[in-house]
Amino acid sequence: MEILIKNGFVFDPINHINGERMDIAIRNGKIVDSVDESSAKVINASGMIVMPGGVDIHAHIAGSEVNAGRLLRPEDHAKDVEPKTPITRSGVGYSIPSTFTTGYRYSRMGYTTVMNPSMPPLEAKHTHEELSDTPIIDKATFPLLGDWWFALEYLSRGQIEECAKHIAWMITSTKGYAIKIVNPGGLESWGFGKNVESLDTEVPYFNITPREIIRGLCKVNKMLNLPHTIHVHTNNLGKPGNFATCLETMKCVEDLAVDEKPVIHITHCQFCAFKGEDWRTMSSGAEEIAKYVNNRSHVTLDMGQVIFTDTTTMTADGPFQYTLYELSGNKWVNHDVETETSSGIVPFHYRRKSYVHAVQWTIGLELALLIKDTWKIYMTTDHPNGGPFTSYPRIIAWLMSSQARKETLKKVNPRARSKSLLPTIDRELDFYEIAIMTRVGQAKALGLKEKGHLGVGADADVAIYKINPELTDPSKDYKLVRKAFERAAYTIKSGEIVVKDGEVVKHVEGATIWLKIKTSSPIEVSEDIKRRFREYWTVEYENYPVSEKYLAISNPKEVEASI
């Protein structure tokens, strides 16, 4: 099928196109130079914005913890339902939508690629089954490897190459995409109900520190030539004073960077940018973090913006979720996974009038606005931890309009307001920068070469928004901007029109992107793993890997490791 998108204002930062009026041609799911106008389906995009399809670097949309969250919260679903239509399956929202609804809602906002950032390797099949039931969008998933016994043992003995081979085996056999590290060392300690306090606290029984885990896996990442950096959820997340841990984490891999390339991604940075001694004195550490990031090039971040709403928090950080349960007294799910990781879930309501929640809200926006280079920080809510992904258009409005920020600031806790830097920040992002923060930068950080741009040969994932950058001043008309980004005029996925005027018009399956890592000696590794398999896990070696039949559409990327 051929499509011609005519006369749109194109924002394609990778190809340095900033709002030029031009045509985009699509054939067989790819962007091409030109198509025959008489036979192609022509979309008149005049007066509209054309961008690459949205890319989300961090959203919990599938897998055992997400599903445990769904099970935990019938009250969350009953208020937000999606009836079946002749085209789409039914489902429910709100903060943890069912799989079909997740795919539809993302595509209705013009998003076409989403990263599911935490997969317990033992339960990888579950994650992939759910991803296969998540329509339209392409997805990838990151196995949790920061507390895996094999990794800890090899790293503590300094056998970095051995560790790399095992990680390669793990990513390939669980169909993962990147190395996810959550509270390194802390999750293993949580096995006995403990945590680690700093980067240099020794992990009980394993003779290793979080610093060594992060550095080790960062080196492994480089040895394996993985497209994305290590994806790190820092220690001490969600604790006052943790901005120091966050800075320490970024610093600890500074020397491993080559050619100004990023080597670490700090995810949902808002949650690890708290200053202060306790919850009373807690304040924003965004300035310090922004200052550090502005002077370095080895780190990328995502926001983890908080939205004032009722949501469901879920992370692999078991001890953090326990603290949150103690703080809130809400219902609490914990799920530890043998030899690998843990996880926890607590429903949570962010309130405007709460001092801490309001400070959290300001931190996210401060980070996004104080970090000068939009290629370094990406827009996320750490869905659903800061709020559901459906609130992205609201964040876009806040980023593009200081007036929008002021409107919300007026309503938040006065003490938080008076302490915030936000009123002093005039910066307003333009559509070009928004394109970078919501898709292009994320695709680049993930090493997805065929996504995040509209050059010839790119995947034909395109979002068209009904807003005219020449006639609209986002600073004043932020409500229009928000509306436009809530309901894409068109979403094109792999060359097919899937959304029109904010409604799904076609149900297609999305692909699962995973890495096939080639190392020099794969057989040796599996022998070692096989030998210890029955000791470590309660399943058989043959039953552990995820076969390709679990993927609705499999999109393997071959990676040549340098070991």
Added chain:
Amino acid sequence: MEIVKAVTCPVCGSLCDDIEVVMENGKIVDVRNACAAGAAKFLNYNCEHRILKPLIRKNGEFVEVSLDEAIRKAAEILANASYPILYGWSSTSCEAVRVGLELAEEIGGVIDNTSTVCHGPSILSIQDVGIPSCTLGQIRHRADLVVYWGSNPWSAHPRHIERYTAFSEGRFQKSTWRRYLAKIRALIAKKKLERAFKRIFFKREISVPPHLRYEPPPFLERKERKLIVIDVRRTKSAEIADYFIKVEPGKDYELLQALRMLIRDQEIETDKVAGVPVEYLEEVADVMVNCDFGILFFGVGLTMSGAKMRNIDAAICLTRDLNMRTKFVIMPMRGHFNVTGANVVSTWQTGYPFAVDFSLGYPRYNPGETSVVDILLRGESDASLIIASDPASSFPKKAVEHLAKTPLIVIDPHMNVTAQIADVVIPSAFVGIEAEGTAYRMDHVPLPLKKIVEPPEGILPDEEIVRRILVEVRRLKGIGGS
């Protein structure tokens, strides 16, 4: 002779995946590593109760028909029904459940699985208070205190203790099977002595042997792996336990709350709770607080007796309280091999684990209203599809009567009680033996089910049958597509 290794056993929620099946000429001749229940299924699945042809009831008698005709008839029943129920799903693959949900959505019916009469109350409690849990390997490696409450794993999940808990060996914990053997030997010796005594002193009553008194043994205080069983009767599991607490039937809730009080250092101003002396409970509470990693497994004995879901509320709250002092987790002992999977798939597609009503076009969940037993008791449904389950032998009589009164489709390998009162019977292959798929262990670990042998000619897996019915329903309703 050929040996198929790493086969997952499609019997109970333990889902042992280390089964070795010995094949000769395409037939199963032996099974290794399996428990009695598992071996029986692998060796005898092809029994005389197997249905080999689709059946339709005509003039009150079953008539053999072609598969196409049976599927057409089933689709007609479902497409013409205004409030059909689709029930079962716990002994089949996740893949079949996925199609089942699509079918339920298409016909605007209610889809429910066997948790509704089993661990449904556990799910309701989880929705109330959450659940601190873990995978079974975590218990093998770390748990130094294992409690089974209202469940009898030795008989119902025979390899559970050996593979995952007291008798398994982990990184931080040793197996206790030696201690168990020593205990058994001592018991046998004691019995012999007693018999000898009886012979010498004729029929004079002797004192109750110590293992039948309810005093906690002194070694409960020692730092080593311990097994406690709490039940209304002395089960086989209780025999192997280090300590057995006999709770009065229906009094579990009191006992749980008493333990919660003791753990919070509150005084209990009575001598006995649920028939157990408080001083003994105090010792148990001490053991719970002082362990490094404790686990409470609970079975249907807790979910389906007395206070039902309030029991589980109390049990989960007890676990939560214990987490203030140490690490403690809790896990339901799921029965059918894929009842967890049925919950999991239903949850990711609809947001709800069981009792999902599609009659308004979107998923709705209100157990008590949308659960099949209640629908049947109110006589609201006008057709039913039962798959991989036998509700006629477990539902209340009145519910079964309504099931029989309305058109009934059964998909099952066996001529079970429900099939005998059905209008359409479609035989299916045994998933995990004759068909592949995925199942979820009780701790939510997904495992592949293998196809080892070919099903009898013309017999399809559940997934395929349901898909064919779905296609036929769509054809009848004039909807194109797959």
